[in-house]
Amino acid sequence: MTVHIxxxxxxxxxxxxxxxxxxRAKWAAETFLTDARLxxxxxxxxxxxxxxxxxxxxxxxSGMGMPSLSIYANELxxxxxxxxxxxxxxxxxxQPYVNIRDxxxxxxxxxxxxxxxxxxxxxxxxxxxxxxxxxxxxKAADLKKTKTHVGGIYSSDVFYSERPxxxxxxxxxxxxxxxxxxxxxxxxxxxxxxxxxxxxxxSDHLQxxxxxxxxxxxxxxxxxxxIALEAAFSGD
Ligand code: HPA
Numbered sequence: 001m002t003v004h005i006x007x008x009x010x011x012x013x014x015x016x017x018x019x020x021x022x023x024r025a026k027w028a029a030e031t032f033l034t035d036a037r038l039x040x041x042x043x044x045x046x047x048x049x050x051x052x053x054x055x056x057x058x059x060x061x062s063g064m065g066m067p068s069l070s071i072y073a074n075e076l077x078x079x080x081x082x083x084x085x086x087x088x089x090x091x092x093x094x095q096p097y098v099n100i101r102d103x104x105x106x107x108x109x110x111x112x113x114x115x116x117x118x119x120x121x122x123x124x125x126x127x128x129x130x131x132x133x134x135x136x137x138x139k140a141a142d143l144k145k146t147k148t149h150v151g152g153i154y155s156s157d158v159f160y161s162e163r164p165x166x167x168x169x170x171x172x173x174x175x176x177x178x179x180x181x182x183x184x185x186x187x188x189x190x191x192x193x194x195x196x197x198x199x200x201x202x203s204d205h206l207q208x209x210x211x212x213x214x215x216x217x218x219x220x221x222x223x224x225x226x227i228a229l230e231a232a233f234s235g236d
Contacts, residue, residue: 002075005047005060007039012080013049013056015232017225018072020089020181022046022061027218028088028225029059045072055233062087066155066184070115073185077192084195086133086228087185088221090203090212091153091177094170100205100212101220103146103227104176105129105137106153106198109183112166113157116187127155127186130195136234137199140227148227151176153200155183167206177202199228 001008019025025046029036033050040047040060047060060076062069069087076082091104098104109127111117117125134150141148154170156178161167170178182198189196201224204211212220 002079004042004045004071005040005075005080006042007047007080009080011039011049012076012082013058014081014083015055016058016060016076016082016085017228018060018062018069018085018087018185020062020064024221025059025061031222032225032229033057033059052229053233055236057229057232062181065157065180066114069181070184070188073188077188077194082194084133084232085185085189086196086232087182087198088224088228089179089181089198089200091179091200093177093202093205094154094167094175096207098149098176098202099147100202100210101147101216102202103141103148103224104153104200104202105134105141105148105150106182106200107134107150108152109155109186109198110152110170110175111155111183114155114184114187116184125187127183127190129186129197130189132235133195133197133231137197137227137231139234140230144223144226146223146227149176153182153198154178156180178206197228197231199224199231
């Protein structure tokens with residue numbers, strides 16, 4: 001047990017999928033895993049461990065934003081030995097050719113600050129995905145014929161931005177979408193020598209104001225979960 005995770009040693013698999021929403025962790029575990037059991041409910045941040053195609057997997061909520069994700073990712077890596085961590089979540093589309101329901105596989109994640117940025121002082125560290133996971137996710141998405149974009153995303157500190165000029169610069173520089181967690185996950189995985197990736201579903205669009213109707217979410221989010229699982233075990 002750690003400060004924020006009640007799981008016993010050995011309860012957490014080496015492969016961990018991390019949705020922001022703990023109820024999405026429950027849904028994904030019930031939908032995609034067999035023999036899934038609850039391994040954490042501290043602060044309602046649900047985590048489940050089960051099997052996907054006989055491979056052991058944990059699906060643990062991260063909460064929203066980098067400070068929350070940082071707590072869970074640190075404890076999963078340092079205390080439970082998690083080796084492969086894949087964020088599955090939603091993001092806002094930033095390019096006109098990125099549509100809601102599309103999947104974004106994040107090669108890099110730009111930030112203003114992150115919980116880790118203090119240690120870099122004057123350096124602008126470039127958080128990037130594990131290449132093997134990224135390549136495997138792209139292959140899995142192609143096989144499923146899911147409309148997918150691969151490139152840079154923006155990990156923001158705020159959902160309600162008061163700085164439209166920043167979004168504009170992100171759009172100008174080809175950033176595909178905005179979310180709030182991936183940059184810190186990539187940085188922590190690099191520090192601990194683990195593999196990380198973010199596979200995201202575009203749930204809303206900053207330019208068009210369009211949003212995914214709630215009844216469409218399950219099918220769309222399901223593609224993202226399957227892509228993440230295929231990528232995690234592609235070498236096995
Ligand atoms: N901004 C930040 N995070 C998000 C968004 C957004 O528009 N959509 C989904 N996660």
